[in-house]
Amino acid sequence: MTSPADAHDADAQRAFDDLIANERRIEPRDWMPEAYRKTLIRQISQHAHSEIIGMQPEGNWITRAPSLKRKAILIAKVQDEAGHGLYLYSAAQTLGITRDEMTDQLIDGRARYSSIFNYPTPTWADMGAIGWLVDGAAICNQVPLCRASYGPYARAMVRICKEESFHQRQGFEILLALMQGSPEQRVMAQDAVDRWYWPSLAMFGPPDDQSPNSAQSMAWKIKRFSNDELRRRFVGMLVPQAEALGVTLPDPDLRYDADQGVTAMGEIDWDDFFAVLRGDGPCNAERIQRRRTAHEEGAWVREAAAAYAAKQAAPRTEAA
């Protein structure tokens, strides 16, 4: 015999399934399966953390940018990343997790973020390669998320994607300026492309046959295309762009046909990828430490502002 609660859940599940099947959006107060909620919280918060941690590798160059115009662009870009992190934290919060919980998970090392940000940025050309390759890969991943089934996530992604097209273009233009510059600058640009190419491809996630959560995410229409499909599409876009830049993509096995797209490509070194993901990357400790320090050293400021707000509110409450 089914209890009323079970019957209610079954109805709710049916309503949820119908919404998903009909390409409608799930909204915050709707009933949703617990696994769907958890998957979204994990994915959105990881995404938010990636934006916030992603401020660091580029933020390190704000004070050293080689021209004032580049400095302005870089500040605006890193600031956008802070903004994107906030849009995403805001979307995750609609699922019943607080910013504090997410921040704690990040600075305790419990939460994941994109392992791409655990690679160092030793030269200025890294600003170009990150914009072109890392933001390029991110956009490829993110544009389909604008149609994700969870409304607040999809809406945040629309905003983010619009802003990120600037990020990829400015990265491309940094590399272009270097490639048109001195021999030393050209070496710098090629070196950065060599270092960021494979990690940017790894951003699409493990190969389809080793990606355990993908099928469920596709069924829920959180995810729209498989990892390998997106990766291949991305490389196909890179080839003509690399040609325009005059840089070489560091994959001797890459075969590209203008009509058919990418027909062959080399293997990603997944051991390295998983090592960095596990925390063995060059900068994992440094990134988390910076975030933790900022959060902890800011505590007295947040407390002060809260105390001030409480004092200001008190007299008004009494008067009312």
Added chain:
Amino acid sequence: MTEPTTNPWPLWEVFVRANRGLSHVHVGSLLAPDAEMAVRNARDLYTRRGEGVSIWVVRADDVTTSDPDAKDAFFETAAGKNYRHAVYYTASEGVPHL
């Protein structure tokens, strides 16, 4: 679920009017210690590219929502009242300025 930890700032919902003549539309949320700072943070966060001419901020706790579980019943009454829509009145179709 763990208790909220250290951050003493509340959550605010942000609404932006994109242009004169349009409604304020919900754009997202942010943390701020009080309303004055919330509206400033909203300006910095949600209007970096000239997206707005006016901002509202509301404490997330102060927003009351219709009961999601009762939504079918709650919004059912609108259905069937076709006479609220102009297209219901077919006899006047084709008459100028009506």
Added chain:
Amino acid sequence: MSTADAAAHVTVESLRLSAELAGSDSRAPSADVAAYALRLGDDALILSQQLGAWISRAPEIEEDVALGNIALDLLGHARALLRYAGSWDGRTEDDLAYFRDEAEFRSCWLVEQPNGGFAQTIARQFVAATFMVELYARLRTSTDATLAAIAEKAAKEVDYHRDHAVQWVLRLAGGTAKSRRRMLRALNDVWPYVDELFRDDALIDRLDGTAVRPSELRDGFDTVVSTVLGEAGVPVPDVHPSAAGGRNGEHSVWLSGILAEMQVLARRHPGARW
């Protein structure tokens, strides 16, 4: 197109871009006007450089965004002013920012003071922005059209910077015992560098009507300071002014470190384009 698809539609918006730098096609009419623009430009540049270092280190991410906005505004002022200063003798904004040595900079000591903690940065911002509000309000009526145009844009932006600093002075001074202690100490630490902002000199005398006379800004500055600190319940610091000589190229100990970091890459590749 269904509503849901319309919501997911992403395009690169086409829009008319406004001028990046105010007054960007004019040439400074004299070495004196160029020297004056350089002075103001250096203040904005060094302050922007310092605030840029806060990003990803602020007390809350919302504040990263706020400080980033202020740094960007100031960098815009610096670029317009340095471009104008350099137009006199054919140097670019980047020549001036990256290829001058410490003694050639004309920034005041206030903007060279270290970021320190959040209270130090807010104290420095409070003084700098309050000064700049008074400065640009008057410079809008300069007989030099380019300086007036730069001031017109800057005036609105520094008004917001001052508001930001005032909000934080009130909150830190009126927050917890700890924050109040830190805010008071920070104000005391920056106050020796207030005096330098309001000193007239021969350059200012020669530019009557073009430049703003700094000494004339002091009353407006003092009024705002006493109002805000009065509301915060904080005494206006009573300290000996520093003999700071930034306008003559004599700088605080901090400037060389700031420049070393800012200029390191550009100087490694002289003549390069970026």
